Amino acid sequence: MVQPNPASTGNRGVGVSGGGPSPLPGPETPMAEVVARIRSAVQTHSRRFETSIPLIASENLLSPYAKEMLISDFHSRYAEGLPGERYYEGNEQVDEVERICLDLGRRLFGCSFVDVRPISGTVANLAVLKALAEPGELVGTSRLADGAHISSASFGAFGMRGVKPVYYAWDPERMTIDVPRTREILKAVRPKLCLFGLSLFLFPMPIEELRPTLEEIGARGWYDAAHVLGLIAGGQFQDPLHEGCTVLSASTHKTLPGPQHGLLLGQTEDPDLKRKLASAAFPGVTSNHHLHTMAALAVSFAESIEFGRAYARQTVANARALAQALNERGFEVLAEPLGFTRSHTIAVRVAREGGGEGVARRLADSGIITNKNLLPGDTSPKHPQGIRLGTPEVTRVGMKEPEMVRIAELFDELLHRQRPADQVRSAAAELKSRFTTLQYCFGAGEAAYRYYDLVGRDPS
Numbered sequence: 001m002v003q004p005n006p007a008s009t010g011n012r013g014v015g016v017s018g019g020g021p022s023p024l025p026g027p028e029t030p031m032a033e034v035v036a037r038i039r040s041a042v043q044t045h046s047r048r049f050e051t052s053i054p055l056i057a058s059e060n061l062l063s064p065y066a067k068e069m070l071i072s073d074f075h076s077r078y079a080e081g082l083p084g085e086r087y088y089e090g091n092e093q094v095d096e097v098e099r100i101c102l103d104l105g106r107r108l109f110g111c112s113f114v115d116v117r118p119i120s121g122t123v124a125n126l127a128v129l130k131a132l133a134e135p136g137e138l139v140g141t142s143r144l145a146d147g148a149h150i151s152s153a154s155f156g157a158f159g160m161r162g163v164k165p166v167y168y169a170w171d172p173e174r175m176t177i178d179v180p181r182t183r184e185i186l187k188a189v190r191p192k193l194c195l196f197g198l199s200l201f202l203f204p205m206p207i208e209e210l211r212p213t214l215e216e217i218g219a220r221g222w223y224d225a226a227h228v229l230g231l232i233a234g235g236q237f238q239d240p241l242h243e244g245c246t247v248l249s250a251s252t253h254k255t256l257p258g259p260q261h262g263l264l265l266g267q268t269e270d271p272d273l274k275r276k277l278a279s280a281a282f283p284g285v286t287s288n289h290h291l292h293t294m295a296a297l298a299v300s301f302a303e304s305i306e307f308g309r310a311y312a313r314q315t316v317a318n319a320r321a322l323a324q325a326l327n328e329r330g331f332e333v334l335a336e337p338l339g340f341t342r343s344h345t346i347a348v349r350v351a352r353e354g355g356g357e358g359v360a361r362r363l364a365d366s367g368i369i370t371n372k373n374l375l376p377g378d379t380s381p382k383h384p385q386g387i388r389l390g391t392p393e394v395t396r397v398g399m400k401e402p403e404m405v406r407i408a409e410l411f412d413e414l415l416h417r418q419r420p421a422d423q424v425r426s427a428a429a430e431l432k433s434r435f436t437t438l439q440y441c442f443g444a445g446e447a448a449y450r451y452y453d454l455v456g457r458d459p460s
């Protein structure tokens with residue numbers, strides 16, 4: 001039996017940051033011990049999250065029935081192509097599940113085209129760029145400091161496809177696109193594709209307001225719903241495919257509490273466009289599309305149809321409650337005049353508390369997991385002024401408005417009243433101990449952070 005990894009279980013609490021990485025196994029270490037150490041690190045990680053308050057806006061927890069799919073035999077198989085048109089034999093049940101998945105996707109989003117083959121949000125973005133833009137063309141998007149994902153950067157998907165960004169004008173007070181100035185930019189530069197969607201996504205995008213301009217210049221609207229897919233599915237945000245975007249790309253594991261996977265949706269009857277999107281998904285950016293996660297996505301779509309509206313409503317209500325409670329305790333939560341947020345996310349300028357990097361680290365050491373984040377005007381991604389907070393996971397385990405107030409109190413105690421980190425960590429763990437089961441899914445009440453020990457012991 002191998003001793004637990006000291007970096008994962010050090011005396012500063014369950015797997016808290018700091019202390020640096022522990023040494024790698026040496027060449028003489030038996031591989032059974034290496035496997036035991038890997039298991040130990042993952043088990044420690046699960047316990048750490050079980051006892052922490054996770055507020056990362058892009059993370060969520062999988063339901064038990066979806067999780068089951070991840071360790072099924074689908075994981076071992078290949079199924080290139082589309083149901084009924086595969087290149088391998090043995091795919092009958094894969095076809096059945098994928099047909100169900102596609103049908104549920106069409107029902108959930110009320111759209112005419114669904115492709116579940118991109119294996120992540122970034123891969124879905126690459127597929128859209130491959131289908132709808134040629135190298136050298138201009139594509140409208142937002143700046144990273146205004147909340148865009150790195151897909152829009154020259155070192156991300158845009159750069160890989162060789163397209164050039166045309167940046168929208170931004171309104172930092174309203175934390176959304178400045179419509180009049182953006183209309184002028186689009187009319188002057190006339191990109192053929194315009195991307196709407198963010199990683200710091202507080203308010204719906206003004207697609208309906210910009211739609212006449214897009215039509216005038218002949219540009220297609222493309223929506224990146226990685227963050228807000230579950231809010232769209234639950235009818236709590238905006239409906240981009242019916243407001244003027246023809247294509248939507250997404251990850252399926254943020255506000256939609258599904259497996260780590262990707263998705264393409266379209267609202268079009270144009271067979272040429274559907275063919276371009278499908279062939280960009282395969283063979284353009286994927287070969288096999290990770291069938292175990294596809295099956296988990298089918299389960300997650302079914303659960304979203306059943307429970308997604310209530311979950312999305314509470315997720316947004318929690319974000320607004322957390323923002324209000326932080327604001328009342330002297331934190332600078334962005335977009336106060338607009339009610340802080342209409343999504344799952346809030347942005348807090350923590351320059352007074354020591355800056356995004358230091359604050360996120362202090363919070364993590366106190367059992368509250370967040371991330372530093374660029375805010376409008378920031379230039380250094382390593383030293384931004386902000387932190388980003390999201391409520392998908394705490395909502396998933398059943399927290400409601402009173403718990404958001406308690407979390408804000410913990411922020412205040414740590415960052416304004418200098419309460420020691422270990423005391424805040426104990427208080428965070430005490431709060432979390434009442435919220436460790438999954439809600440808004442079939443099998444509600446199952447342990448949310450359970451490590452599935454299939455063999456029952458370490459290898460020897």
Ligand SMILES: Cc1ncc(COP(=O)(O)O)c(C=O)c1O
Pocket residue numbers: 058120121122123125148149151197198199224225226227250251252261262
């Ligand atoms: C707006 C946006 N698009 C795309 C992605 C990429 O998604 P994935 O991590 O699934 O590749 C993210 C991830 O955070 C995102 O925020």
